[in-house]
Amino acid sequence: MPKRAIPLFLAMTFLITWGVVGFYVLAPELASSWFGPISGLHPLFFLATWAPAIAAIVLVLSYADGAGLRRFLSRLLLWRAPSGWVVFVLIGLPLVFMAGSLVKNGPVLAPLPPDGAGPMVAVMFMMLFLGPIEELGWRGVLQPLLQRHMAPIWAGALIGAIWGFWHLPAFYLAGTVFGGWNFLPFFIGNVVLAVLVTPILNRTGGSLLWPMLFHWQLINPFWPDAQPWDTWILAVVALVAIWWKRETMFTREGAVTQVIPSLPQAAPQVAR
Template identity: 70%
Template sequence: MSVAREHPTPASTARALLAFLALTFAITWGVIGSYIFWPDAMAARFGQISGAHPLFFLATWAPAIAAFTVVVATAGLGGLRRFLSRLLIWRCPAPWWGFILLVIPLVYMIGSTIKGGPLLAPKPPEGVGAMVSLMFMMLLLGPIEEFGWRGVAQPLLQRHVAPFWAGVLIGAIWGVWHLPAFYLAGVVFAQWSFLPFFIGNITLAVLVTPIFNAARGSLLLPMLFHWQLINPFWPDAQPWDTWILVGVAAIVVWWKRDMMFTREGAVTEVIPGEARP
């Protein structure tokens, strides 16, 4: 199982990817599944589950935990430090920064307007300060997943398939990974429909793929991308946000088709400095 050997092979890449996925699903589905099948016992022992519960954080952090485990197991703590250095990569063509900072909020605003909603999420009774606090708390939820999805899974898959297909595969896996939460009372997923969410996951994974490759494997930009998706200031735009993003993704894939359907130039390094296959 290797992500950092002199000549990575298909077998070593597959072992690393399977180890990452197995640990990710074991943690998340183990935690959430326990609350689904034994709700009373789990609530009595650990408290009622919610989006702010420590075990919900653990379930959400599973891709990062799995990524760190795989990296340390194959490259040691030195490899982990080099892996984390990808957080410092910020250089990327300006249009992608504009996409993250401007286009994503506009998608939510347009989707909300179509359904007769506001341009921004309503202010809670606690005031704007509560929304700001929640916005920063969200940094510790979804964006942390990117250590796994874009940190490990994307470069490993791009060793063998074109970026577009790597994005589709990760999006499908990402969607299925969320599935148990749709059967869990006390969290936001219980109020959503799975199919639009699943389609949305694939769409988002495809959309972040050219950003990830243009930024040469940056973890910072995918994390900011993910953060914008759960920013509490953006209004509820379901299901229109999903369908708008599908259209945006189609445009982006066509625009960047030369880089989306070839492995040339795709990021394949999990740890900076490791040999390319």
């Protein structure tokens, strides 16, 4: 996939998301009359959220057809990861939210709805097919392309800034969770998270599974609201990770640069 795929990816991603959300922001009554009120469960909200993945799939198909798409999606099956990162994603991230909530005198876990844990479990699994799907674009296409030209830390920080800016229209959208948040801590948090997930992507050889699980933990409804303390705690964790992985974060050596994994090389035929 050539370098010119970067502006194409960004153009498609922003056009879809900002087009959908912008319609509801600029013409809310007209949009609601045509498509119904927007919410986190609305099909157009899913479309806006999936824009990076849609752009990624379109680009992969345009450059490498169906076989290339299968190889691209095979990165979802790269499950091997260092035990330290596994513990961080599965246990460390929840602890960050719990600690941040406790700092602001909040609960250890998010309060259960009147119907009990059942609806929360349903939302938790639904979230697996919402935000994490974005990673097909951000970490699947954009990061490998950027890491061909810059060190991973700068690629991660740039994606974080783009990722945060991409969310901006949602902060003006009533009926979604973003409507009650402050944009600046969220933007900083996106940069922090994108830098933090970078060594996970590279250490796992370009796995999409682990960035998706990382993203899933960020929106798990069981974890309490810890803003803005979760951002500051994760910023400290990111600084530690940058120092710990400084030999690979500031050099392109060993960075994942392939969007579509290469076919295995066939064994050479021996002439008889």
